[in-house]
Amino acid sequence: MVNYPNKKKVTTQIVGHTKINNAAHRGMSLEEDISLSNQYYLSRNIAVIYKKPTPIQIVKVDYPKRESAKIVEAYYKIPSTTDYNGLYKGKYVDFEAKETKTKTFPFANISQHQIEHLQRVIDHSGIAFIIIAFTSLNEVYLVDAKHIIQGYLHSERKSMTYDQIVSVAHLIPQGYMPRLDYLKIVDKVYLKEVQDEKEIK
């Protein structure tokens, strides 16, 4: 493993991860909702989609007993890709999920690496999107990655407004099982055979 060169960036990331790790104690988070939905999809043999593990730079491992190894020094690394990927109806699916408390989506939520990764997925004919949860509104949207990439690369603003997002996004149905039926939107947006590809918004 290579030492991550940019400590400051790692730090920024850590806050997010810590928040996620503590999420179980604060009630349901977007990550938990997606995790439950993915488990549902897996158990019903609908799709094979997983969250990737958080990348960790391991520095020191102790072996206090013969049968157990304990990592005693490690650091969070910035992910070079998105958090989720997998397979649905023979298609490669790749996405990132973000929560926002306000009615804007700051591009700072997405790293340059992730933007490049999403563009590559599009280039290689995969399905790439962002799931954005507006937690204060209890609304969760699927946004095709190209809109976020375009905003990130070409917008003069450092964020997208709620209205801008809603104008290109698809509201994800919420329910009991699955909690967030985002594959229903994937069907509609990416896989509907009768739909003209140009109509995909």
Add this chain to the structure above:
Amino acid sequence: MVNYPNKKKVTTQIVGHTKINNAAHRGMSLEEDISLSNQYYLSRNIAVIYKKPTPIQIVKVDYPKRESAKIVEAYYKIPSTTDYNGLYKGKYVDFEAKETKTKTFPFANISQHQIEHLQRVIDHSGIAFIIIAFTSLNEVYLVDAKHIIQGYLHSERKSMTYDQIVSVAHLIPQGYMPRLDYLKIVDKVYLKEVQDEKEIK
């Protein structure tokens, strides 16, 4: 995060990971060869394939300074999927890579979870295989996952012999860049348009 229920199994896994982490000091390993090949494929815009981070159960994080978080207690978890996945020519690709010093491939190298995962990938029309390196022979093979699954589930032996593997496997060309051109084999085995699907061995 949920505590991993089976400590003993975690322990078994740890040895493998530690070996991998130290590989950089022992010369090139299969993991490094694949990593370099994936970087090459990515840089040439050929494919988007990554190794998933090792799953870690984080127990305790310290914040010695405001700008850095240090993980001070964590444990390896057993991966529920394979190590590698990604996108190639619009196809979902998923594989595990294993080294063996002897002329057998012990099924103990693959977990039940990984077998189930590979079967799911096949069921959902993804491309699933195992890369097996016979290090003493300096030969690296791509084996379609169905052969390993079949052996794992139905064989009376606890391993596959070198001869058994070679009879169903494809030798991966080794070179400078990419080190292991396994996508050449993927082309030949899974994507050759003229090839009858029944001929895939």
